[in-house]
Amino acid sequence: MSARLPAPSADASAAEVCAVRFIDGTRLPPEPWANGAGTTRTLARGAEQLGAPPWRVSIATLDGPAKFSQFAGYDRTLLPIDTAAIDLHSQDGQLLARAGQPVHFSGDRESRRTVECG
Numbered sequence: 545m546s547a548r549l550p551a552p553s554a555d556a557s558a559a560e561v562c563a564v565r566f567i568d569g570t571r572l573p574p575e576p577w578a579n580g581a582g583t584t585r586t587l588a589r590g591a592e593q594l595g596a597p598p599w600r601v602s603i604a605t606l607d608g609p610a611k612f613s614q615f616a617g618y619d620r621t622l623l624p625i626d627t628a629a630i631d632l633h634s635q636d637g638q639l640l641a642r643a644g645q646p647v648h649f650s651g652d653r654e655s656r657r658t659v660e661c662g
Contacts, residue, residue, distance in 0.1 A: 569603055581610030606630070606657060615651030622647050632657055 567587055574583040583605045590599040597617055603625065612620075612632070622639075623646035624630055632639045632647065634655040639647040649655060 574605075577604075577610070578613060579610055581608060582606045610657050612655040612657060614654060618651035620649050620651045622649070630657055 569585050569587070572585040572587070574585055576583050584602045585604075586600055586602045588601045592598045622630060622632065622641045624641055624643050627643060630641045632641065632649065632655050634649060634653045636649070636653060639649060641647040
């Protein structure tokens, strides 16, 4: 289900109407993974609110098979943005993420990326 935004008022400024913002990912600083098997560039980050944990949207570069870091208490979503497929394995089984087909998994679980298909 998606929500519709109300139509802008006649006196709304351009900044109030604009809902899309281009972000040049190459200008964002890369953050190396603790395991050295990739980097992350954070696009957006939210603060903790009313006891809910903060959130983050990021783009990761994966450099071969690797264990994903665990983020206890977080739900994770993985969506490839190129033509590759990413094969994840965890205690819960196997997930295959493809462009346009995200997978959702618990940050509590140990997950390992094993295969990338181009």
